[in-house]
Amino acid sequence: MRFWYQWYFHTERGRNALRDMRGPLSKLLWKLWSPTWAFDDATFARSAASLDNRDYVDVVVHSYEHRNGQAAGDPRHAAVEARLSRLPRIGVPTIVIHGADDGVQPPHRSDGQERFYSASYQRLVPAGVGHNPPQEDPGGFADAVLRLAKA
Numbered sequence: 001m002r003f004w005y006q007w008y009f010h011t012e013r014g015r016n017a018l019r020d021m022r023g024p025l026s027k028l029l030w031k032l033w034s035p036t037w038a039f040d041d042a043t044f045a046r047s048a049a050s051l052d053n054r055d056y057v058d059v060v061v062h063s064y065e066h067r068n069g070q071a072a073g074d075p076r077h078a079a080v081e082a083r084l085s086r087l088p089r090i091g092v093p094t095i096v097i098h099g100a101d102d103g104v105q106p107p108h109r110s111d112g113q114e115r116f117y118s119a120s121y122q123r124l125v126p127a128g129v130g131h132n133p134p135q136e137d138p139g140g141f142a143d144a145v146l147r148l149a150k151a
Helices: 004-008 012-020 022-033 041-051 056-067 075-085 138-150
Strands: 094-097 121-124
Touching: 004 012, 012 022, 012 056, 022 041, 094 138, 121 138
Parallel strands: 094 121
Antiparallel strands: none
């Protein structure tokens, strides 16, 4: 169930829903992605303004189609994609903030990822936070970024 919307957007009906009901559909997804976040209408409205652009539906649909092998990527990035497909170790200090209540990717999905990093790596799993740590826990998010920057 976690990824139903991605497959829905592969259909004409899903694309039409995203085009015609992007606000209510996005609000539903926010609730599913971050089930413990009690955001208000004003918070949603501030972010929902970004949904009102002519490229929104095409970009969202292409992203999910590309992710699932149904659309080609930009050929300008083919060399980078080829390098990344070899899973090189990441050599920059990294902090992963994975909400304990993430309704898209359960926290256990980010367990054991430190093997992909050659520089410092820290993983935080804040309680009561879902898929959007910067908005759900702005203080904790900012503190983590500042600690990383100081290190």
